[in-house]
Amino acid sequence: MAPKIYIAQDPVLEDVLDIAAEKLLALGWTVVRGPEITPGVPLRLSADQRQALIEDVDIIVASSRSRLSAKDLDASPRLRALVFPTIGVDAVDLEACAARGLIVANGATPENFLAMSEATVMLMLVLLYRLHESERLLRENAGRPQQMYARMVRGRTIGLIGSGRIGAGVIERLLAFEPAQILVHDPFLTPDTAPAGVRLVERDALLTTSDVVSLHVPLNAQTRGMIAEAELRAMKTNAVLINTSRGGLIDEDALVRVMTAGHLAGAGLDVTETEPLPADHPLRGLDRVILTPHILGHTIDLYTVMPDVLVENATRIMKGDLPTYVRNPDVVERWRQKLNDLN
Structure with missing residues (x-):
């Protein structure tokens, strides 16, 4: 029987998904494509769609613009894995996958996480140097200001909440800029496992001390809204906030209030709670905020x-082999048992 x-x-x-589908068809696979997605509205399969599309598939490929329920995971007795083309797998509950012995693969290639690392550092530099303000001066023939405003990374404190592959890439690149210190808050790291050149601290200490705060955590029940008004006001008045992870990490209404009041020197957001960001969203009206449509790492x-x-x-x-990139390696033994049962 051909894989489905x-x-x-x-x-x-x-284009990525279309090319992958063509390659799998050429290998003799049966490929079922999902329904069209309305931008900004994550797809959730109806009962009829579930029955028509996934009731007998071996693998489900999804992205952050889909949402997979427990019913989706139970729809096919043949289902053995989920594959994501991106690093993020927040479209599915990993605990639900573990309970079913489902391996979850993602696209954690160097081109993926290192592009995000480079882009994160780029946002830090653009905001610290206030690049867009300097650009505006020239375009408006305003001349040089009497007081300079750009700040170097060198000698400043950079704080990362979360690490992982992207965060580690950011740290590696930042070290060349000679910051005063790089602080990291990550409950999964110990002094023995932390990247070289960083200091592990509690989140509150990181927020109050850092000149730049950059988020590098997945979006889940524990991290949603983790940067709310209290956390924003705890940051330095002239600090910079970077989020290239997931939009739901920041309370955006609080961010608008805090920045409208003059707190924070800038924010760089490649991700927002709703994507695409509504045309009338107040974040668009803040000139100290750089907004990009979840595309910075898409090279x-x-x-x-x-x-x-x-x-x-x-x-x-x-x-029956492990995928090249496994998001939930703790499930491997249960997954192998599941494959034995299926066979």
């Missing part, structure tokens, strides 16, 4: 390798 795979639609990853380099990585993960799974 469901591949969700995603308007941002359309030509990444999109070149993403289809092949997706196909490789899927084919390895169907051979």
Whole structure:
């Protein structure tokens, strides 16, 4: 029997998913494509769609623009894995996957996480140097200001909440700029496992001390809204906030209130609670905020390798091998038992 795979639609990853689907079809797979997605509205399969699309698939491919329920995970007795083309897998509950012995693969390639690392450092530099303000001076023929406003990374305190692959890449790149210190708050790190050149601290100490605060955690029940009004006001008045992780980490209404009141020198947000960001959202009216549409890490380099990585993960799974990039390695033994039961 040919392997059968469901591949969700995603308007941002359309070419990636289309190419991967073509490659799998050429290998003799049966490919089922998901329904169209309305931008800004995560897709949730109805009961009829669930029955028509995934009731007998071996693998489900999804992205952050889909939401997979327990009913979706139980729809196919053949289901053995989920594959995400991106690093983020917040479209599914990992605990629910673990309970079912489902391995979750993602696209944690160097082109993926290192692009985000570079982009995060770029946002730090643009905000500290107030690049857009300098650009405006020239465009408006305003001349040089009497007082300089740019700040170097060198000699300043950079704080990362969370680490992981992207955070580690940020740290590695920041070290060349000679910051005064790099602080990290991550409950999963110990002094023995922390990247070289950083100091582990509690979150409150990081917020009150850092000139730049950058978020590098997944979005889940524990992290949603973790940066609310109290945390924002605890930051230095002239601090910079960076979020290239997930929009739900920050209380955006609180961020608007705090920045409208003059607190914080700037914010760089590649992600927002609602994507795309509504045209009338008050964040758009704040000139100290850089907004990008969840695209900073989406390089030509990444999109070149993403289809092949997706196909490789899927084919390895169907051979009974671990995918190249595993998001939930603690499930491996249960997954192998599940494969034995299926066979």
